[in-house]
Amino acid sequence: MSINLFDLTGKTALITGGVHGLGMAMAKGLGHAGAKIVVNDHSSQEDVDNAISEYKAEGIEAYGYLFDVTDEAAVIAAINKIETEVGPIDILINNAGIIKRTPIIEMEVADFEAVIKVDLTGPFIVSKNVAKGMIERGGGKIINMCSMMSELGRDSVSAYASAKGGLKMLTKNMATEWAKFNIQTNGIGPGYFATSQTAPIRVNGHPFNEFIMGRTPAGRWGDPDDLQGAAIFLSSKASDFVNGHIVYVDGGILATIGKPSNE
Numbered sequence: 001m002s003i004n005l006f007d008l009t010g011k012t013a014l015i016t017g018g019v020h021g022l023g024m025a026m027a028k029g030l031g032h033a034g035a036k037i038v039v040n041d042h043s044s045q046e047d048v049d050n051a052i053s054e055y056k057a058e059g060i061e062a063y064g065y066l067f068d069v070t071d072e073a074a075v076i077a078a079i080n081k082i083e084t085e086v087g088p089i090d091i092l093i094n095n096a097g098i099i100k101r102t103p104i105i106e107m108e109v110a111d112f113e114a115v116i117k118v119d120l121t122g123p124f125i126v127s128k129n130v131a132k133g134m135i136e137r138g139g140g141k142i143i144n145m146c147s148m149m150s151e152l153g154r155d156s157v158s159a160y161a162s163a164k165g166g167l168k169m170l171t172k173n174m175a176t177e178w179a180k181f182n183i184q185t186n187g188i189g190p191g192y193f194a195t196s197q198t199a200p201i202r203v204n205g206h207p208f209n210e211f212i213m214g215r216t217p218a219g220r221w222g223d224p225d226d227l228q229g230a231a232i233f234l235s236s237k238a239s240d241f242v243n244g245h246i247v248y249v250d251g252g253i254l255a256t257i258g259k260p261s262n263e
Ligand SMILES: NC(=O)c1ccc[n+]([C@@H]2O[C@H](COP(=O)([O-])OP(=O)(O)OC[C@H]3O[C@@H](n4cnc5c(N)ncnc54)[C@H](O)[C@@H]3O)[C@@H](O)[C@H]2O)c1
Pocket: 016, 017, 018, 019, 020, 021, 022, 023, 040, 041, 042, 043, 067, 068, 069, 070, 094, 095, 096, 097, 098, 118, 122, 145, 146, 147, 148, 189, 190, 191, 192, 193, 194, 195, 196, 197, 198
């Protein structure tokens, strides 16, 4: 028996949207801790194949599937395929997500609903169907990707904040319903990280870029690898009595009211 509480050898982890960005960084962390990695995306088979090559180049056993997390029939079919071809899913990270930056007054209902569908309904669909197997097998780990917008509002991101605030509460509800089945459901709430999602607001000279560096006590954007520790902890035996929490990995944003821009 291993005495390493963080060892994931023998575990299979599904990371949705894990073909780049935060999903890939967390998946690599889990892979290097010993887990078999399964990632999906809805974009293209080429994106999935490229990601799998990148994982394998780092010595990680990895598998890729193309499906949309909002399509329940496709999710059920994919879970069956993954569990037959790779193995039972022990760890699920609901990472796939989108954002639309539009003021409420100008936002179309269809755009609002599209964000809720991917960022809130998607984790509901995937978790519900993965948890059925976890319950039969006696346990598992679920991690939902929350956000600063699980706690804070900001101009133009109402749908995203509604979804991520809802995802925080869905996390607590999953913990409430599934703790008795030895499933630990927690969230990770990243601060502002350098990925394609934030690329449009991270360019040099963009006022938001300066604002975030000043608003983050650590004084920088998060590096996707900064999430690996929290992801490994919440996937491992080390967190077996931790349930319904959101671990904010934010360089201190939520700890502070901020400071004037000239200080
Ligand atoms: N980047 C940040 O600063 C930040 C901060 C807090 C939370 N998050 C959240 O973390 C997660 C990952 O963020 P990221 O910055 O790496 O984003 P990203 O846009 O780089 O990656 C998200 C991935 O999800 C996939 N995806 C979107 N809709 C999908 C669907 N319907 N089915 C399957 N896959 C789908 C995309 O194709 C993409 O590969 C998201 O949920 C995001 O909201 C990001």
